Amino acid sequence: MLSRRLVLSGFVAGAGALALPDLLRAAAPLNVVATTGMIADAVARIGGDQVVVKGLMGPGIDPHAYRQTRSDIVAMTRADLVLWHGLYLEAQMEDFFHDLDRKRDVIAVAETLPQDALRGHDDYDDKFDPHVWMDPALWALVVQGISDTLIDARPEAADIFAANTAAYLAELDALGAYASATLAQVPQPARVLLSAHDAFGYFGDAYGFEVLGIQGISTESEAGLNRIAELVDMLVDRQIGAVFVESSVSDRNIRAVIEGAAAKGHTVSIGGELYSDAMGEAGTYEGTYIGMIDHNATVIARALGADVPPGGLNGKLAAGS
Helix, strand or coil: CHHHHHHHHHHHHCCCCCCHHHHHHHCCCEEEEECCHHHHHHHHHHHHHHEEEEECCCCCCCCCCCCCCHHHHHHHHHCCEEEECCCCCCHHHHHHHHHHCCCCCEEEHHHHCCHHHCCEECCEEEEECCCHHHCHHHHHHHHHHHHHHHHHHCHHHHHHHHHHHHHHHHHHHHHHHHHHHHHCCCCHHHCEEEEEECCCHHHHHHHCCEEEEEECCCCCCCCCHHHHHHHHHHHHHHCCCEEEEECCCCCHHHHHHHHHHHHCCCCCEEEEEECCCCCCCCCCHHHCHHHHHHHHHHHHHHHCCCCCCCCCCCCCCCCCC
């Protein structure tokens, strides 16, 4: 990275044969590896043609349990910049990242957030809930941090990165406003979000929902029979009619809760599949961060009684979302 900057400085200080836009086109794109799809999406939006980004964890991948592959290791050791989430999300990879940090530029992007913005959790002493992307306003702070990191890595493209960041942050503002307006339509007694694991705490804080996960904040935690029985009783007592599955987590425990409620004479349906720890399929609207959160807000609101536009915020949601 340093040698490339010295070469670029030499061009600028020389005869001035290349103007800055030509200089940027001549430079090789910044090679970035990101762990989650949410981080990779932000890098692509901010970096544009100034970056090439590789995301390690695709649709349906659980970051709590993911371990680096041999090809991942090769990609990261060759990258100019490695961005991981942190906050114990990639729990199986932490030792590797701390070791790699001695050799490459490695940044835990969510650990730049102030601690008073983070949620603690009883499951993990001295650790925080990592699922900060569930609140677009909080994720916007992470996006700004990613932008600052890219600018540090390639200062000659600072104006490009800043302009792209401003445009993306405006979209995040619109997304948060849509989610607020849409979810506010859900009747107060119905504002209970039960899913496979406790990934939606920041969502609940942002939009006034009670959030319950069968497992804890990590999918590595086990759901005991007592926990399932407690949730069955709650659904029956409060007459909650919808629960949600997650794209990156087995639906086994959710179906156990539904069956338990049915045994007590209460019908509970699956309100839809939510994107928790991974985005949708690559090349789809739901395969972007904006589409992921648009989908979640729209599906939750509709399942719990709100009247929502079928295509969501931007009219791009897949039919049946």
